[in-house]
Amino acid sequence: MFPDLIDPRYLRGTIDDLIEQFVIHWATFLEESFYPILKALNFFESLLINCPWWLIIGLVAAAAYASSRKISLTIGLTVAMLGIGLLGLWEEGIRTLALMLVCTFVAIIIGIPMGILMSWSDRFRAIMLPILDIMQTMPSFVYLIPAIMLFGPGKIPAVLATVVYAVPPLIRLTDLGIRQVDKEIVEAVQSFGANRMQKLFWVQAPLALPNIMAGINQATMMALSMVVIASMIGAQGLGFQVLQGITRLEVGRGLMAGLAIVLLAMVFDRITQASGKRAQAHLHTNS
Template structure:
């Protein structure tokens, strides 16, 4: 009744061929990211005194929201994670988030700019972004496991792929929503396309871009527990151990710490994203 149809063999041959030809390169890339970026950053964060981290996050929260009470509250929430005995896993998760979000911004903002500039790029990326946003999260682990194996680096790459779509879409949307009259007025002064982009379009699109970064941070945090299944340590590992050992208290405690971290980062992101760009004179 049904016509046999399967593409798994094609995919498997493609991945096997990729590993055979580029396996050494991929392993070198993984090792360079791990030993050159992630581990030094993680060691630096874990070596910092907690009071200094709390002070820095409190100041960042105050700078983002322009409310001293909000900065104190955010620092207090992070202090609560330390009181739960999860400060060290928090720093591990924070290091992974910093690396993943740096890569996400470096890839997502230029991709969103290209989508806004070129209709052909938009037609190609639009269906890819639809697929990336509808695939189950566990599916992201399959290709990174095949190419990079277990560890923190594949967890970073899986997180980046999962967190990219909202940033690309909102960067594209922000640039497209820049007032055409403003762009035309700026264009009349004779700037290059790059000058127009950097001096007019990106500043006016910044609230939308910041909203995209905020959304990407939330999606990256949702991958923390899943990424722990392939070797990423941190708060997600405690949740996973709690599930495996039926230690519900440990799992819920680590889950609460992830929620607190999400609240802190969300408030900071909303604070920067909600700022209005001063009108052009």
């Protein structure tokens, strides 16, 4: 038996006390800070649910064609969206879509600037890499506990957990993309007197766009993979249908909801991948 060098009960109690004090002093402030995100999510969800189904499918088809310029892919993704409706899960799919898009948008707002800062500073990068490793490897249920303590069951902890899970690959790939920009090109721009922001927006960001798009693709897929866990803390949608299938032992309900999640993932994976490929092809054409 391993010797008891540290009393785990004391360590657990210390962590619990710290979290409890944090909740007492900061819960109200954090809840008010996240309220605009909750309001935006509810508005966006209501807007999508009240939109005609054919309009949403038309927008998805337009996005598929604009990103790929392929009729076959556009038709395939249109059929996938129709499949969600034919399974009788259109409203649940739209709720999941709204949660995924809002979480991806928040991840983009956080992830791209963080990736840029990491590419600028080796010291900041050395600090962030272990944090990103922890965020990606820590089981989701662990950081759901303080989120639920702060906000209670509902959509805010679901958004928080999803963003924490989805943002690391976007940060990493943004940092990687900017660091991989040819140094000779950067030096040439500097020789013309460009400052750091001009260098970023004129050269580094356009050349790193394929990597950034790959990061957005990964963030989108990881946000969608969290829908079942998010349903356990109050988020509605396809994940809640899967959860009901598990708790009620209804295989058909869980299978159909799982299939709808796969169709939704396929749609946005193909759109974001096609956007990344077009950005890369455009980059090679210009070079």
